[in-house]
Amino acid sequence: MKDKSGKWSNPVNAGDSINTILDEKTAFIHPDGKTLYFSSPGHPGMGQDDIFYSRKGKDGNWGKPVNLGYPINTKNDENSFIVSLNGKHAYFSSDRIETTHGMDLYSFELYPTARPQQVIYVSGKVTDASTGEPVFASVEFIDLESGKISGKTNSDKIDGSYLISIPTGLNYALNIAANGYLFHSENFSLAHSIPEQPYNINVSLKPIKTGSTVVLKNIFFESNSYVLKSSSIAEIEILIALLHQHPALKIQINGHTDNIGNDVNNQLLSENRAKAVYNYLLQQGIVATRISYKGYGETRPIASNDTEEGRAQNRRTEFTVTGN
Structure with missing residues (x-):
């Protein structure tokens, strides 16, 4: 793994499901991050180096390798396997009988069950x-x-x-x-x-400057509700990290609605939504002197309320820097 400084960590053995007493080689992890292709003479196969694939499970461990089978694998060596980004096309080298100069390159359309995500x-x-x-x-x-x-x-x-x-x-x-x-x-x-x-x-x-405002585009509520959806938590955690990184930072959480419905109800809904974020910040240890909240209802649109796209932009939660 590469750390934040760009340095590589010490290698970690892939485990007994992948490694045998013989040589596993030419490993290729697809950009999906969970499909491994490699060559090995140590797993049950058709000849010398055969090509296998394995998928990483939810527990982080590699699953039992699957042999790609004939006619990809032969009694000779197949290795250096790579797969295109879309997972449909594969390339490898082999010294099978019909080769002309030792190891030749081959390509084919990878069958669906062996494709990565x-x-x-x-x-x-x-x-x-x-x-x-x-x-x-x-x-x-x-x-x-x-x-x-x-x-x-x-x-x-x-x-x-x-x-x-x-x-x-x-x-x-x-x-x-x-x-x-x-x-x-x-x-x-x-x-x-x-x-x-x-x-x-x-x-x-x-x-970071006093007066700057950021729309929290990944804060979500059900329609006409001020209960935070679980998909909102990741965004609020980033806001919490920002507050921890800058101890002098003070913010106000602002709630806004579109112009559909009753003015009074919209005002109350916007305030309660802003308060929901405010309360979550308090629960996570942010002191009350650093945060406040306010609902503006439909009074501060940032787009036209004549279209659904505009109304969606106006239904928003944001924060404004009040001190730094």
């Missing part, structure tokens, strides 16, 4: 909103359904760029944070994305 590349740049200069930041993708981190990386210190692969078919929260800056959050869907087309997200971070 489909992933897509997400790339972008993180910059300072005031100067446009690149920013070294933590970039985190969270599966909104499970609340678990699906991918985490850092932007480059030199140019602010980042590149990461994450599974398709999911709805994501994106959180980008850097020391001295207010974090950025948004959510997006990769349910219908094609892996060959990278998803690009560029972000400008605001320096």
Whole structure:
């Protein structure tokens, strides 16, 4: 594993399910992070080095290796196996009988049961909103359904760029944070994305300054409710981390609604939603002198209420820096 400083940790043995008394070689972990392909003469096979695949379980351990079978594996050596990003195409080397110069390269369409989970590349740049200069930041993708981190990386210190692969078919929260800056959050869907087309997200971070406001795009409530959904917790935890990193920081949680419904009810709903976030922060140990809350109802729209898209933007929770 690579740590935050970019240094590699000591290697860890993959365990008895993968390793035998013979030589396992040419390991390839697909960008899905949980499908391992490798060659070995030590597992039951068809000849010398055969190609196998194994999947990582929820417990973090590798499952029993599966032989890719004939005609991929032969009585000779097959190794150096790699799989395309979309999981459909595979490449390997072999010294089978029909080879012309020792080890030849082969490609084929990988059968479905041996394919990894489909992933897509997400790339972008993180910059300072005031100067446009690149920013070294933590970039985190969270599966909104499970609340678990699906991918985490850092932007480059030199140019602010980042590149990461994450599974398709999911709805994501994106959180980008850097020391001295207010974090950025948004959510997006990769349910219908094609892996060959990278998803690009560029972000400008605001320096921490009194009066600055950040929309908490991954705070969710049921319709007409002020009970926080479990998918909101990851975002609030990032806000808590920001408050811990900057002990002098003070904020106000703001609640807003669209203009559908009764004015008085909207005002009350916005206040209760802001209070729900405020109460969670208190429960997690943030002192009351550093945080406050206020509901604005429908009085401060940031988009037109004439469209559903605009109304969705207006139904929001945010925080404003009140002291630093």
